[in-house]
Amino acid sequence: MKTALYTLIALLAFAGNSILCRLALGDEAIDAASFTIIRLLAGIVTLLVILKLTRGGDPSPSKGSWKAAGYLFLYAITFSYAYVSIETGVGALILFCAVQITMILVQLINGKRLIALEWLGVLVAFGGLVYLLLPGAQAPSFSGFVLMAIAGVAWGGYTLAGRGSANPLADTSYNFLRTLPLVVALLLVSLQQAELSQRGILLAVMSGAVASGIGYTIWYMALGGLSAVQAAVLQLIVPVIAAIGGVIFADEPLSLRLVLSGLLILGGILVVILGRYHHDQQALSRS
Secondary structure (H helix, E strand, C coil), X not given: CHHHHHHHHHHHHHHHXXXXXXXXXXXXXXXXXXXXXHHHHHHHHHHHHHHHHHHCCCCCCCCCCHHHHHHHHHHHHHHHHHCCCCCHHHHHHHHHHHHHHHHHXXXXXXXXXXXXXXXXXXXXXXXXXXXXXXXXXXXXXXHHHHHHHHHHHHHHHHHHHHCCCCCHHHHHHHHHHHCHHHHHHHHHHHHHHCCCCHHHHHHHHHHHHHHHHHHHHHHHHHHCCCCHHHHHHHHCCHHHHHHHHHHHHCCCCCCHHHHHHHHHHHHHHHHHHHHHHHHHHHHHHHC
């Protein structure tokens, strides 16, 4: 029950980040660099306060890693700039498509060959992605697609880095804290181009403190009770929640292209994941 609750909250937080970011950047309430800076700083402050209150200020044996912090910053900055030009549901779909492709590639690099069902799923998902990117009025911008794809690769790396975390709160807190040098560098580079409003700052703080800081901690907690297959499949729900949120909160249209490409991409990835799971279960039963 704890794992189910943690997972539900984390998935809602993921979708919330897409909605909050699009509300801020789509309405030009704040620039992408400032949104990223405030988001990460809000996450750092929130997590360190929670860590101090729950541990009495004692040093923790779990302090994240520089690699995870690098993935986190890369994800956050490309995520923000991508949402300047693409809609909520499209962005979430591209993001989590890239996440799953990253996880599949990691399997291949680790020596696992794809079975027939996995290849079928990859082809179906790739077809859905091609359909989404076909030229036309409903096609996402190419720069937005590339940036969100990079964000997805980075988030996939961050997720893999968090599997097996012994102390999710401490690891997440120190991962955020380790982004501070990069945040300062981004601030120095982008300060003269900053465009701020009260609404934009508030949305960035909500994204950083609640949807990111607390949400990512809960995700690391959920990963302790989920298999890699379960974690991968469950994240496919996020684009659906984000698309609905975009329609409700950002008045975005739910285009037929998004629906059809989403069904193809998510369905194809689901075939990949479940095909591998079924294959592994059969191998275990024979051994």
